[in-house]
Amino acid sequence: MPARELVSLTDTADLYATATGLIERSAAAYASGVPGGTGDDGFFGPASVTWRMSADLASPVAGLRSLLMQALHPLAMAGVDQHSGWRRDPVGRLAATTAYLATVTFGERAAARQAAARVRRIHDHVRGTDAVTGRPYAAGDPALLLWVHGALVDSALAAGSLVGTALSAADGNRYVAEMVTAAELTGVPRHLVPSNIPELDLYIASVRPTLRCTPAAAESMAYLLDPPGMDEDTAEIWQDLRDAAIAVLPRWARQMYGYDAPPPLTPGRRTEIRQSLGVLDALFLGQPGVLEARQRITLRMRAGRPA
Amino acid sequence: MRLIRLLAAMVAGAATLVLTLVLPGRQPGRLRLDRARGAFGLAARGGVRYAANAPRLFAAAGEQRQLLREDLALQTAEDVADTLGAMKGVMMKIGQMASYVDDGLSPAVRHTLARLQDSVPPMSPDLAAAVVEEELGAPPELVFARWDPRPIAAASIGQVHRAVTLDGRAVAVKVQYPGIAETIAADLRNVALLRRMLRIAAPAQDIGALLSELRDRIGEELDYRREAASQYLMAAYYHGHPTITIPAIIDGLSARRVITSELSSGARFAELASWPQHERDLAAETIYRFTFRSLYEVRAFNGDPHPGNYLFHPGGKVTFLDFGLVRHFTPAELQPLMAMARTICVEHDPEAFRASLEKAGFLRPGAPLSTEAIVEHLAVFYDTIREPGPLTITSDYASSVVRRFFDLRSPVAAYIAVPQPYVILQRINLGLFAVLGELSATADWRAIAEEIWPFTHGPAATAMGQAEAAWQAHRQAAAA
Numbered sequence: 091m092p093a094r095e096l097v098s099l100t101d102t103a104d105l106y107a108t109a110t111g112l113i114e115r116s117a118a119a120y121a122s123g124v125p126g127g128t129g130d131d132g133f134f135g136p137a138s139v140t141w142r143m144s145a146d147l148a149s150p151v152a153g154l155r156s157l158l159m160q161a162l163h164p165l166a167m168a169g170v171d172q173h174s175g176w177r178r179d180p181v182g183r184l185a186a187t188t189a190y191l192a193t194v195t196f197g198e199r200a201a202a203r204q205a206a207a208r209v210r211r212i213h214d215h216v217r218g219t220d221a222v223t224g225r226p227y228a229a230g231d232p233a234l235l236l237w238v239h240g241a242l243v244d245s246a247l248a249a250g251s252l253v254g255t256a257l258s259a260a261d262g263n264r265y266v267a268e269m270v271t272a273a274e275l276t277g278v279p280r281h282l283v284p285s286n287i288p289e290l291d292l293y294i295a296s297v298r299p300t301l302r303c304t305p306a307a308a309e310s311m312a313y314l315l316d317p318p319g320m321d322e323d324t325a326e327i328w329q330d331l332r333d334a335a336i337a338v339l340p341r342w343a344r345q346m347y348g349y350d351a352p353p354p355l356t357p358g359r360r361t362e363i364r365q366s367l368g369v370l371d372a373l374f375l376g377q378p379g380v381l382e383a384r385q386r387i388t389l390r391m392r393a394g395r396p397a
Numbered sequence: 398m399r400l401i402r403l404l405a406a407m408v409a410g411a412a413t414l415v416l417t418l419v420l421p422g423r424q425p426g427r428l429r430l431d432r433a434r435g436a437f438g439l440a441a442r443g444g445v446r447y448a449a450n451a452p453r454l455f456a457a458a459g460e461q462r463q464l465l466r467e468d469l470a471l472q473t474a475e476d477v478a479d480t481l482g483a484m485k486g487v488m489m490k491i492g493q494m495a496s497y498v499d500d501g502l503s504p505a506v507r508h509t510l511a512r513l514q515d516s517v518p519p520m521s522p523d524l525a526a527a528v529v530e531e532e533l534g535a536p537p538e539l540v541f542a543r544w545d546p547r548p549i550a551a552a553s554i555g556q557v558h559r560a561v562t563l564d565g566r567a568v569a570v571k572v573q574y575p576g577i578a579e580t581i582a583a584d585l586r587n588v589a590l591l592r593r594m595l596r597i598a599a600p601a602q603d604i605g606a607l608l609s610e611l612r613d614r615i616g617e618e619l620d621y622r623r624e625a626a627s628q629y630l631m632a633a634y635y636h637g638h639p640t641i642t643i644p645a646i647i648d649g650l651s652a653r654r655v656i657t658s659e660l661s662s663g664a665r666f667a668e669l670a671s672w673p674q675h676e677r678d679l680a681a682e683t684i685y686r687f688t689f690r691s692l693y694e695v696r697a698f699n700g701d702p703h704p705g706n707y708l709f710h711p712g713g714k715v716t717f718l719d720f721g722l723v724r725h726f727t728p729a730e731l732q733p734l735m736a737m738a739r740t741i742c743v744e745h746d747p748e749a750f751r752a753s754l755e756k757a758g759f760l761r762p763g764a765p766l767s768t769e770a771i772v773e774h775l776a777v778f779y780d781t782i783r784e785p786g787p788l789t790i791t792s793d794y795a796s797s798v799v800r801r802f803f804d805l806r807s808p809v810a811a812y813i814a815v816p817q818p819y820v821i822l823q824r825i826n827l828g829l830f831a832v833l834g835e836l837s838a839t840a841d842w843r844a845i846a847e848e849i850w851p852f853t854h855g856p857a858a859t860a861m862g863q864a865e866a867a868w869q870a871h872r873q874a875a876a877a
Contacts, residue, residue, distance in 0.1 A: 147483055323593040365587050368483025369594060376509030381516050388469055 110319045113373050115185040121379030123192025124386055130198050133272070136394030139257065139265040141387065143246050144195050147367045148254025152246045154335035157314060159241035161307040162346055163300070165227035166234045168220035171306035173229075180313060194272055196387065206275035213277070222304045232278045239273040240284065240293055245338075247287070252338045252355055253363050262287050303346040311347065330366035454567035454660045455543065458559040463550040469518035474576045477524075480517055482580045486554060488594065489513050490581070490615045493553055506598045519556045522546035525572045532652040537570075540650065548572075553721075554581070554618070559660060566659060568647055571621065573654035578619035585612050610820040614700060618721045621656040627697065627723035628658065634695050637871065639864035640683040642716040661716045663708025666832075672709075674837070679713025681790075681838030682845065682861055687717060688829055689849045692822075693735075696726045700821045704832060713861060722821075730818045733757030739852050742783050742843070747772050757816065764812035774809040777801050778826075781842040788842055795834030799827050 134140040143149075161167045170176065176183040193205040216229035227234065247262055257265060263286040273283040284290040315332045316325070336344060337352040344351065353359055375381055471477050481489070492510025520528075526546065529537040537544040541560040548556035555573040562568055585591070591612070595604040617623050625646045632643035642661070650657035664672075669680055684707065692698050699706075700722035708716040736753035740746050747768045754760035760771065777798055781788055802823070804810060815823050840859070847855030848862050857863040 147479075321597070323597045326593055327590070361583060362587055362590070364483045365584055365590055366484075368485050368584075369488070369590065371483070372485055372488050372513050373509060375516055376505070376512045381512055384516075385466070385469055392468075 110181070112181050112184065112317065112320075113370075114377055115181050116188045117374050117377030117380050119185040119189035120192045120374075121377070121383045123189050124196045124383035125198055125201065126386065129200075131390070131394075132195070132197050132199055133202055133275070134195060134268055136387075136390040136392075138268050139261050140195060140268045141391060143250060143257075143265060144191075145384070145387065146250055146254040147364060147371060148249040148252075148334075149246075150331055150367060150370060151253055151334045151338060151363075152242075152249035154314065154331060155249055155338050156242045156245035158311055158335060158339060158347070159245060159343060160238050161311055162303060162343060163234065163237045163297070164220050164223050164302055164304050164307075165225060165231075166237055167304055167307045167310070168218065168222070169216045169227055169229045169234065171310065172218050173216045176310060180317070194275060202275060206277075210277050220304075222302075222306075230277060232282060235276045235278045236273060236282060236293075237297055239269070239276065239278060240290060240297070243269045243284075244290055244294055248338045249334070253334050253360055253367070259287070266290050298342065301343075301346065303348070308347065327366045327369055330363050331370065334363045334367070451561050451565050451567040454662060455545075455559055455561055457662055458549050458567070458569070458660055459545065461549070462547070465548060465551055465556075466518040467547065470521040470524075471518055471574070472521045472524060474524075477520075477574045477576050478580060481554070481574060481577055482584075484584050484587075484590065484594075485513060485516075486577055486581045487584045487591070487615065489517065490553060490618070491594070491598070491611060503598075510598075514553075517551070519548045519551060520572070520574060524575065525556065525558065528572050528575050528654055529570070531575075532655040533650060541568075541570075554578075555654075560657075562647060562650065562657075566647065568650070568657050569644070569660045570650070571656045571658075573619075573621060575654070578654070581619055582616065585616055588612075606815055606817040606820050610817050614722055614724065614821060620653055621651065621721075622653055624721045624723075625651040625656050627725075628656075628720040630695060630697065631691065631699075631717070631720060631723075634691075635687075638868055640679075640713045640715060640861060641687050642714065644716065644718065661708055661718065663710050663714075663716050666704035666707055666709070669709045669836070672711075674839075676711060676713070677836040678838050678840060679861065680707075680709050680715055681833050681836045682840050682859065683713045683715045684829070684832065685838075685840070685842065685845060686849065686861070686865065687715070689846065692726070693731070693849055693851055696728070696731060698724045698726070698822050698825065700724050700825050703828075704835075724818075724821050726818065733759075734819070734822075735850070735852060738779070738782070738846075738850065741772070741776065741779050742846075743850075743853065757819075759813060759815065759819075761812040761814070766809055766812060770809055774801070774807055774813075782846045783843070785843045786841060787839055789837060789839040790830065790833040790842075791837060792831075792834040795827075795830040798830050802827060 143152075146152075161170075174183055190205055190209060194202045197205065210230065213229035213235075217227065219226050229235075243266055247257070247265065250256060266287055266289070267285045270280060270283045270285050274280050284293045315335075317328065320328060333352050336349050337355050339349075341351075355363075375384075471480060488510065492507075492513060519525075525548065526537050529540065533540050537546075537558075537560065540563075542563050542565070543561035545559045547558075549559050549569075550557040552571050554577045555571050558570045558572060560568050560570050588608070592604065592608060595608055595611075628643060629646045632645050635641045635643050644659040644661050647657040647659070669677060672680075688698070699717070699720060701719050703719070706717065706719045708718065710716070733753060733756060737750060737757065737759075740749040740753050751760065751768050751771055754771070754775070755762045764771075776783070778801075780794070780798075781790060844855065844858030845862065847853040848858055848865075857866045
């Protein structure tokens with residue numbers, strides 16, 4: 091992989107594409123991932139905790155925290171950094187992830203399998219050596235895939251309980267158990283995947299010693315937390331999202347990045363964050379197809395709810 | 398004009414509380430001057446009339462039921478919070494107000510605000526009934542003789558049900574979403590975020606005064622008792638008026654989150670467009686009289702001149718609905734408006750006009766501008782009333798007024814500010830011109846204004862003016 095992509099933080103501004111169209115393209119990806127509801131209910135279904143979680147206002151915080159966690163794995167980060175071309179099209183990269191998650195969550199089983207197979211094929215070509223640790227990596231390595239999965243599930247729980255709608259302990263465990271299937275789709279053997287909250291906590295603690303903030307992680311996350319190309323007022327609203335994601339990170343992860351401890355999540359601060367999330371959500375909702383997609387989900391959840 | 402088309406489209410949407418009932422078979426007729434006398438007769442035996450009309454009005458309201466997503470109905474207070482919490486209810490309200498002056502908004506922002514309004518389904522029958530029970534002390538089936546559990550129309554923070562009272566009156570019952578008042582009140586406290594949102598929505602605008610006024614007005618709308626009081630005040634003032642009808646508030650069936658008023662019928666704004674020009678002129682004259690009489694005599698301005706809030710009858714009769722956004726003025730706040738109109742329209746004194754602008758805070762004192770330039774910039778707002786004689790308000794004129802209002806390139810614009818008490822008034826004024834322009838209404842607006850201006854009190858200028866004079870004489874006689 092060309093070393094010139096591992097550039098220092100000071101002179102990278104020109105290398106980045108701007109975040110223009112972030113909301114528009116993420117919204118399009120989301121809307122296209124939610125089917126009309128004529129086929130099967132997919133791997134989770136309207137009664138699942140997973141569907142409920144994905145509708146939560148805290149979802150963007152969960153997404154951002156999840157990226158922050160995932161990036162701390164040097165090999166996972168190296169794979170993204172050296173192969174995904176996120177600098178050229180960061181918005182497209184994020185939109186692809188959004189589309190994938192929407193399809194796996196809400197799509198019919200065949201569509202979810204197809205999307206997962208496509209990702210696995212791409213992963214087959216993502217191999218290399220991490221410049222920081224000197225270790226080889228392969229994106230199809232179940233250990234890396236499991237970290238990406240664990241970070242996502244842990245982040246949904248953390249963001250939900252701190253700025254969203256907190257789950258009961260039972261529902262939290264159900265969510266972790268439901269999501270095992272998502273890991274399996276990406277190629278992790280089922281028996282390796284944590285299936286309740288204590289297992290998930292143990293797993294994350296077990297990976298923690300291998301985590302670190304590489305230059306690539308610092309660079310890509312700095313971009314995400316302060317995306318260029320947003321107008322000033324949208325950028326200020328984005329700051330609340332960023333603050334929320336950092337606030338719901340584990341303390342050790344914050345320290346690895348060197349982020350200042352955020353202001354405590356008092357009820358007042360939590361309200362402010364939710365208000366900003368509401369504005370972002372309204373912007374998202376204003377995009378074509380998003381309202382209809384959400385209405386389809388709501389109707390299917392109602393149909394699936396015991397009367 | 399684009400603005401009006403947008404508003405007309407919103408009538409069909411979930412934007413406002415309206416009962417837009419079209420009674421079949423009614424054709425516009427001619428203005429009859431004896432309507433004034435007739436109205437007194439009707440008022441005297443109003444109770445009887447309403448009881449007799451109740452089944453018809455109740456049925457008509459059902460036939461005109463607005464298409465709502467009842468399949469997505471909000472079933473719990475948590476559903477309400479998910480849908481309208483976290484600033485979304487506030488944004489919806491801002492969108493509703495901003496829609497009158499859409500020239501200040503980008504198409505993307507307008508679209509987003511419209512989608513937000515579309516995203517709010519009605520309450521489930523059980524949820525709405527629970528609010529009625531909490532507010533009125535008993536379930537709606539007991540409070541009313543007839544109660545339709547399905548809403549007939551959406552309101553911005555509630556919905557409207559048709560009902561018949563125990564004493565036989567057909568009524569519209571507006572029921573507020575549970576918890577929405579608390580969440581909107583909390584959201585209005587986040588001034589920094591509101592400021593950002595307004596800057597995103599209308600980057601070219603001076604938003605300081607607008608923000609304060611929007612916060613005050615939206616905050617007021619959360620308590621329906623205030624709306625009931627405004628509507629009561631208006632209904633009391635216009636009681637027996639020859640062409641203006643305000644549905645009566647039903648005492649005892651209105652509370653913080655429930656407001657009950659007489660059910661009304663009439664033709665919608667869109668239908669008025671197909672009526673003869675003569676009818677449109679009369680309807681416009683009534684709207685004009687209502688607007689400025691309310692301002693100068695009731696010291697209140699209905700900040701919601703949405704075309705969906707008017708119901709039309711032949712002969713220029715108009716029923717005015719929805720008093721959720723009424724701005725009440727103190728005499729001191731009205732004084733500058735009168736001084737401005739008097740100096741430029743009656744006294745034709747540019748220097749005095751300039752002085753009155755400065756005194757009111759519209760113009761920075763000592764601005765390095767010629768008085769001619771100031772008059773040139775602002776006179777367009779008074780074009781319809783500077784000289785006597787019949788004049789047609791066209792859509793082009795309405796557009797030019799709006800453009801001038803949002804014209805920040807003019808050297809004068811830098812020294813112009815709209816003080817908070819007048820922010821909504823100014824913008825809604827633009828909405829009024831848009832409505833009159835859409836009707837291509839012709840009248841001697843100056844002569845009508847002279848009738849109404851407290852500093853002129855001119856003679857009746859039209860047939861409607863004569864009927865109004867008779868009404869006023871009757872009022873004064875009754876008061877004496």
